[in-house]
Amino acid sequence: MAMEELRSGTVRNFVGGEWTTGAGDPIPVTDPGSGESMGAVTVSTEADVDAAVAAATEAYAEWSRRPVEERVQPLFRLKALLEDHQDELATLLATEHGKTFSEAKGELRRGIENVEVACGMPTLLKQGSGIVERAAPGIDESGIRQPLGVFAAITPFNFPGMIPLWFLPHAVATGNALLLKPSERDPHTPRRIVELCEEAGIPDGVVNLVNGQADTVNAILDHPGVAGVSFVGSTPVAEHVYERAAATGKRVQAQGGAKNHVLVSDSADLAFAAEQTVSSACACAGERCLANDVICVFEDVYDDFCEQVAAAAEAQTVGYGPDDPDVGALITEEHRERVEGFVEESVDAGARLLVDGRDVVVSGHEDGVYMGPTVLADVDPAMRVAREEVFGPVVALTSVSGMDEALSVLNGSEFGNAASLFTGRGGEAQRFRREADAGNLAVNAGTAAPMAFFHFGGEKASFFGDLHAQADDAVRFYTDQTVYIERWPDA
Template sequence: MSVREIPMVIDGQSVPSQSQDWRDVINPATQEVVARVPFCTAEEVDRAVASAKEAFKTWRKVPLGKRMRIMLKLQALIRDNTAELAALITEEHGKTLPDAEGEVGRGLEVVEHACSITSLQLGELAENAGTEIDVYTLNQPLGVGAGITAFNFPIMLPCFMFPLAIATGNTFLLKPSEQDPSSTMRLVELAHEAGIPPGVLNVVHGGPEVANQIADHPDIKALSFIGSTHVGTLLYNRAAAAGKRMQSMMGAKNHCVVMPDANRSQAINNLLGSAFGAAGQRCMANSVVVLVGEARQWLDELVEGARQMTVGPGTQRDADLGPLVSPQARERVEHLIDVGEKEGARLMLDGRGCQVDGYPDGNFVGPTVFADVTAEMTIYREEIFGPVLCVAGVDTLSDAIAFVNANPNGNGTSIFTNSGWVAKRFERDIDVGQVGINVPIPVPVAYFSFTGSRGSKLGDLGPNGKQAIAFWTQTKTVTARWFEPENVSSGINSTISMH
């Protein structure tokens, strides 16, 4: 089987990199090398930025209606090619095909939202703010935008960035994850097929050096990042120092609070899916369950449900979770399970040493459950990013709220309850950006903004929704007054009156 070489995209063309530094892209279920990706040179990154800068001169003037029609075409192409995109995700990331298809669907929602650009980018007008003075705003594109995405959602995360950036009149430079770039590259092909002109959407590849060059580059006006807290903080500081607009959506430790009045079977089933789906490699995974009061008696049922989950390759449609993305990821997760045992957490279900028939080299870790987890433990403080569920118990709703709010991260949280009063108090008092009520993964629909907070986010504006429009545009406020002309000839007066 031939190994495909991942190209760059510059000026609307697939361009082979001249870099001497290439990395293998591995199928995590088999360890088969399926592609090779370059770590682009500094000169290649500069070429891609220059292409976007030149294209901005004309793209910014393209009418809103034409941009809308391109997005309409793109959403249709994504819908028609969902199976191919999902298969590429599964081959390089490892998540199950149903999960990958769901990811494509969530990315598609953002493109559908971008189809409304003719109404999203409207300004405001105050007529007669002063005597015969009007004040109005123009929401204009910034210039060249850039995005750096994580491996865990190679279709959805790019869709969180370039569709709205381009629809608002910017041009774009995308650096996808080097671990699973093929689905992202196919998405970019579809974007050009939809009618995005050459230079408007460019792609480069690489590691820290390329990311730092993007953060420092003087011709890039805004940068969106989704990934780890460590990298996101470094890039945010670099980009801010370079005068860029910047958003960093970073790490998480999401909690799910379960009240004793909740629908028991629904809560447990939802918890299992949110904790172990995609092998826990989601920034919105519920990795901590807080059982309140008598709900602590549900622990054994929760563990048994996890024990019944099926581990297999992503191509096995009835599998509940596939492999981790790399051997290094598997080793890190198994190391943290070791640490959890040593620090006194009660290991109720151990996923280490998981074997899947026919896939002896896969990066598999089975569902793992720890009970009696405390805030001081490493498995609670660190984002494990694997199929490991930490369970804590508290006495009251107030205790649960205090426990969640004491964690430094604020990406997402949820509560399961049948009490409207409890739900209302939770949504009011919890200090987390995204809240689910009887919803385990509270990622909002695309026409609402992604609103992680505290240690999970740097920057005032998040992806999607109204915040994304504000992030990718510059507001220009115009104060205007027009005077009646003096000494106007009768010819001009007659022309005015005719019109």
């Protein structure tokens, strides 16, 4: 579909192999980098959700009986299609979300990696099951992983390409059917992915697309035909999803918000650490749960590091996402005002403003929603900017006496998503690995982003549930293990 058509059309639902329109009033979709319309997205009512669950339930009955080797064949084709259309998808994603073309391609590559892992489902299902011959006299015993039915994936605006692919291939390969409910802010990329699923040969009803807002989500959470829900979003909504879905007996994996830290030792390569810090905090305009934006710097190198971070931030280019600058647009004007409020409040409370990105204007895109990299120094860990998720290109620097204080600041956060340490000392790295209370840790890397064959961690208020996204955790989440005991008296 040409971009001109996207700017005037409506993203519809995909239910049982048919494109349908929800009964609710459509929601406008806007290109945040230009302020131009990108059409609208349909809104699903409770009746629309019920129809999607019915179609998925019918498809599951046949799909779950197919051999796993047969179920993964469409995923091999989907991987090839995603790669063939990667530039097209990246342009679409960068346009409707605001992130840069390179960031969009990187996001899609991460999603494709999940499809690759799910293609190995015959082996993944075997792991952890096993068989014990002669478990008792005349008895063999084994564990068998079986699908559960219809699952739902409720995905966020900040990664409209990657996050649906965290869940979709694993749910499908294990034999389940799926309802995908993407963000209403950038629905075109998920729609295109669903089109490619259809082209890859995934049967009608196995993958369904339902669009909407909070009422649509609640209809999914309450529906008795949904066996489980995967969610990524803010902590308050993740907690709501977890509680409401679990109250009706559903499985839930709910990834919440974050407040991630970088620890910079006096033994670190400061130039490298500064470059990685700015990249981590400002990539995707800071709108990602892995953004490390609170920087705890050992006091002996604090002043030097502040200067280097400021220089790295000032070197970043801000522009229209498809043109591939360093930093693209924020998602909405309301969100930019919220991020700017964090900066203003911090300065009023005593933080030093080293780099101010609030007055950035992108030539030719004056109606876009832009904010450049912003660096705050002398931030007190008690300030709101150091405690709450900003979701914008803001770096908050604070001085610490050493490793003890740095870990205390990190572990004092209510969140536990990710953290990074820059050091030249192995002892500091080992202590960080043992004592840092976060689910994704990195040493001498700016962003602790797990590969698709590891689960995506999260602790404390950053995750609600027992089994995370990706890898072995995903297989266990989308299946239940039946213990099978077999006895033949004449054997």
